[in-house]
Amino acid sequence: MPKMKSTIISVIRLEPAKPQEGDWICTAHGRAACTRDLVAVAELQTKDAVQTYRVCEPWLSENGDAAAYLAEHGYDNRP
Numbered sequence: 001m002p003k004m005k006s007t008i009i010s011v012i013r014l015e016p017a018k019p020q021e022g023d024w025i026c027t028a029h030g031r032a033a034c035t036r037d038l039v040a041v042a043e044l045q046t047k048d049a050v051q052t053y054r055v056c057e058p059w060l061s062e063n064g065d066a067a068a069y070l071a072e073h074g075y076d077n078r079p
């Protein structure tokens with residue numbers, strides 16, 4: 001199956017960071033794989049929809065698209 005292509009359209013910083021709780025989990029890594037606090041909400045434009053990603057700090061640097069987006073646009077900067 002081809003990898004779904006998506007484009008980041010905004011990254012909103014959560015201050016302070018919020019612990020994961022209930023349905024409020026790290027979308028990027030999943031409940032089982034990640035217990036870190038969430039530091040940002042990213043909106044990703046896919047082919048058909050905008051997806052909301054709640055993410056921890058490491059994702060912002062390990063995900064190439066996120067790192068590139070932040071380097072260019074910074075936080076809280078919708079197009």
Ligand SMILES: [Zn+2]
Pocket residue numbers: 026028029030034035036055056059
């Ligand atoms: Zn995570």
